[in-house]
Amino acid sequence: MKNVQRIWTQGVALFGLSIIVGIAYNTTRIVSVPWIAQPIQLVNEMDRILKPVYEPSIKNISIDIAKQLVDKNIPFIDARDDEYYHEGHIPHAHSSGDLIKLTEYLDIAVGLFNPFVVYCSDDDCGSSEELAYQLQSEGFMNIYVFKGGWKEWNASGLPIEITSNE
Amino acid sequence: MNKYIQLGIRLIVGGLFIYASIDKIxxxxxxxxxxxxxxxxxxxxxxxxxxxxxxxxLFTGIGLIMGIYLEGSTIWIFLLLISFIALMGQAILRGYNIECGCGLKEGQMIGLAKIFENVIMLIALYWVIIQPKKYFIIFPKTELEE
Incomplete structure (x- = not known):
């Protein structure tokens, strides 16, 4: 009983110390991090999406907007593994593959300030957001995440494209 | 021999936790x-x-190596390892292909190898926990220390 009490006290002390130091460190940082993360904003206005953006921005889009952007030949990046990409993807979507090659492609296709879209399998997968943040750190400003991803696109009966993996 | 194995495990696991915390901090x-x-x-x-x-x-890693709040640090690391295994396991089952966020190596993805590493550390730490005698305790001094 005495041992349990001692371990409990030590555990609480270590946790308390971590909270206090975490608060102090975040308060004294030049750019402090908000304690509660804000969800990525959903954008529905096409005019707003098509305009160049000069400050880092990652926003979500719905399937209706995604479809319109495909029709307007806005680049789509498929963040899933290559094997899934080759089995089927949104028409003209580019596989994420090698980050260096992808940034070279986006540099030529859209430049740093024009929009492009990243998607993965569905709104539960993390790789589209992860890739979006990676591309943002490479300097791309105007990134949209299609949260519904491949599953929503395919389930909606929209056109798909299948490519050979050779 | 038991003494050196215990201290070796504490040094390796504690060292990994300290190292992993730096990038995250x-x-x-x-x-x-x-x-x-x-x-x-x-x-x-x-x-x-x-x-x-x-x-x-960071604090539990230091505690494990230095023998400061040793029992509290050991239990915390044990619980954290179980959470990391559960977190990665559910992500793998849901088909995620994401960075593990382990803090040990940039770009390291989740996978069975990462889970295996954590299980090894968990087993080693469990062995340390069940040892009746502990060594190199700076604070607080307890009857467990030899």
Missing amino acids: VDPSEFAKQINNYHIIPFGLENAIALILPWLE
Whole structure:
């Protein structure tokens, strides 16, 4: 009983110390991090999406907007593994593959300030957001995440494209 | 022999926890994004976790090596390892292909190898926990120490 009490006290002390130091460190940082993360904003206005953006921005889009952007030949990046990409993807979507090659492609296709879209399998997968943040750190400003991803696109009966993996 | 195995395990596991905490402390925003990719933390709490968890890893790592609050540190690391295994396991089962956010190596993805590493550490630490005699305890001094 005495041992349990001692371990409990030590555990609480270590946790308390971590909270206090975490608060102090975040308060004294030049750019402090908000304690509660804000969800990525959903954008529905096409005019707003098509305009160049000069400050880092990652926003979500719905399937209706995604479809319109495909029709307007806005680049789509498929963040899933290559094997899934080759089995089927949104028409003209580019596989994420090698980050260096992808940034070279986006540099030529859209430049740093024009929009492009990243998607993965569905709104539960993390790789589209992860890739979006990676591309943002490479300097791309105007990134949209299609949260519904491949599953929503395919389930909606929209056109798909299948490519050979050779 | 038991003494050196115990101290060796404490040094390796504690060292890994200290090392893993550094990048997370330096860039909590990046760590928060990595936590968010697991899609399991509700209410935007990934930021709060990213601001506190690395310090807990640092202090428990130091505690494990230096013998300061040794039992508390050992139990915390044990619980953290179980959480990491569960977190990665559910992500693998849900088909995620994401960075593990382990803090040991940039770009390291989740996978069975990472889970195996954590299981090995968990078993080693469990062995340390069940030893009746502990060694090199700076604070607090207890009857467990030889």
